[in-house]
Amino acid sequence: MSREVLCRYCITAGFGFRPMTKRSVDTEEYVCLGCGHRAQPDNPHSLCACSRCESVERNFLAKFRNEVRTHEFVAAMPSKC
Ligand SMILES: [Zn+2]
Numbered sequence: 001m002s003r004e005v006l007c008r009y010c011i012t013a014g015f016g017f018r019p020m021t022k023r024s025v026d027t028e029e030y031v032c033l034g035c036g037h038r039a040q041p042d043n044p045h046s047l048c049a050c051s052r053c054e055s056v057e058r059n060f061l062a063k064f065r066n067e068v069r070t071h072e073f074v075a076a077m078p079s080k081c
């Protein structure tokens with residue numbers, strides 16, 4: 001059984017997303033030779049420790065913090081005088 005796992009970050013001209021390479025026969029982990037991203041076929045959208053996933057996580061956390069700050073700001077606003 002061979003399933004193709006595609007890198008979520010690398011796009012090769014004419015081929016779409018770059019197919020990832022199986023790391024070894026006894027693991028279901030795939031690695032992208034282009035950017036180092038790793039993924040499992042059952043969980044293709046999980047984040048790994050590669051630099052691109054880290055920046056995704058950073059952006060997400062930054063956005064999350066901004067939203068929390070906005071909520072706090074709204075909550076701190078006086079609703080009645
Ligand atoms: Zn890649």
Ligand SMILES: [Zn+2]
Pocket residue numbers: 036037038047048049050051052053054
């Ligand atoms: Zn990654």
